[in-house]
Amino acid sequence: MPIKIKVPGKLMIAGEYAVLEPNQYAIVAAVNRYVYADITPSNQYKFSLPDLGFETVSWVSNSHSIEFSETDEKLQFVQNTIMIVKDYLNEASIHLSPFHLTVTSELDDPSGKKYGLGSSAAVVVSAVSSILALAQKQTDSFHVNKDLIFKLAALAHVKTQGSGSGADVAASTYGGWLEYSAFQADWLLDQMEQKSSVRALVDQPWPYVSIRSINPPAELRLCTGWTGKAASTGPMIKQLKHGQQEHRNIYHTFVEESHEAVEGLIRGFDQNNLPLSLDSLKKNRAILVKLGKEVGMLIETPKLASLSELAEQIGGSGKSSGAGGGDCGIAFVRSQRQAEQLWEAWREAGIEPLNLTVDHNGSTWHE
Template identity: 50%
Template sequence: MSYLSYKVRVPGKLMIAGEYAILEPNQKSVVIAVDRYVTACIEPSKQNKISLPKLGLEDIAWEINEGKVRFSIEDPRLDFIENSIFVVNQFLEEKSIKIIPFELQIKSELDDPSTGEKYGLGSSAAVVVAAISAMLAIHSDGKKQPSLDKIFKLSAIAHLKSQKSGSGADIAAAVYGGWLEYSAFMGKRVLSQLEQGIKLVEIVERDWANLSIRKLTPPTSLKLAVGWTKSAVATAPMIRNIQNFREHNLEAYNQFLRESSIAVERLINGFEVNDCIEVINALKQNRKVLQKLGENARTDIETEKLKILCTIAEKFGGGKSSGAGGGDCGIAFLRDDIYKKNLYDEWEKASIKPLALNISEDGVLVRENDSKLSFF
């Protein structure tokens, strides 16, 4: 049996609306895939090796020993790869698919090319999706590839095992692409099922409670702009701060959930009726909800730099922080492209870097040898 080589491309993401609330059941968010990519190249080999050149990690050997993935070096930056390998290995074993050694190289263009600083475009999620898609591809033997839904679930499990928190919205953007309405699955339930010894194949085949992923079409005149504050932030500590607030101020937190839901539903409705002004106003409304949450939780969701970014954006449309806040990127919704130049000029004067990002309508794509990129 001969095995083929594959190249995989996965987009980054930006959260548009519904941050923090999306961690709770039955809450909605809007997330997009953007045209900055993680690529993975995989080929059969005599020995298992992984390379992440931008991290200075080259030809790292690995093996699975006593049910654990063991690398030739110890480096916490390999945690997401470790769990990706573990999850795919378990999935293939349960399906009685022969596992072959391979070389996997992963490259990312999601971060600043000159400094390597993170923009907050979901690099860990994109890396997980790229690694899992590549490993599944090389074991497909030219047969039908797994569905996007299976790739999403396997990637979500690997990411959750690594990070212990998160909604999976960044995984959804990486897998499906475009504009998405997203409601999160119950991560603790999925991890509990794994701990109970339920087969991974069975978990992946099940419907996941509360999970909903739906493509959206934005208003025809709506334009997106993205600015980088030149300050990176770690998502997990921000989430912990908000969870601590939730534990000690449940009534105020539930009020936040209600207000977030109203703003996000308003935004989605604006999409559905092609109303650009309604969408811009909904974005402003969601910004206010997050500002209030940050103040109540004493967490700097909207930093001074993000406040400047949003204030400038509101001269031309609407703006808000994206993702956990605390740094990284902010977004602006505009009624027309003619406003972009003035917006960018003012952002640059305020030391905010405009990012030339567009929507990636495609999610994960795979290429076999020299054939055309195609969906799984």
């Protein structure tokens, strides 16, 4: 009988870009669009990614690598994930019999629209969760927890992407609204180079990482709108890193101001203070817009500006979500009635409201 896995996507709420720096916080939420996986014993190691056009890919492993029956850059996330989890389990003296892993996603629209809900991170978390769940089923003494899933998935994601905060990995793993402070990707890559043991790296504390579940004010309604244009996080981060060298004072000021805005939003959540939450989100938007203008990056597109301004016109606040440059924007409003007003205004402006709610379960599985 297959083990079935369900992993949510994510929305970045606040703290983008600054979260890449030590001791800087972001707020991220898991949402009710999912990546699904199932894993079952098989006569050979194989996996299926039908959404990417891979019906069945077989693989063989030796002590140092995994060889796939197909070669494609799109398979790198899965390849690195399987290798890292396999190494971890081998070091724990757990040897899995062959399995067939199938992963499907509803994070993007069936028509091909890409919403920017953290697809690669959710796929990696689903693959890690699947293999660990099978190991737990086959090994009485082995028990999976979400901290282990998060660390293994973060290792695979950073190894493949070379950068990132891991906030999307955390949301897909733990679920809910999270206050998140990131590891340093460069440190993690260095540790992977230096350490021969995945288990030792997973077991040691990771500097700067902090993950705490938080809850928004009771009346707050989260709205999400898609601008009609897909964006890619990796190139945006590289562009900022390049600009960071040229505009050090600007970037330093941005990080300080972002810290203040995100701290205000966290306080608003912790104190059930809706006005403070709305004001802090508005401040975070202004800080990101200013950064984009000063370093020559289009973080807030005209559609994202319209999305936020329409939210402000009815007494809410809004901003881009994630790297910006397209994809989704978010808004906080004070009631369901305001949310419905905003959705209608967005439609008239050519912005597609998305029916997203916060998922509080994170990665789950059952037989």
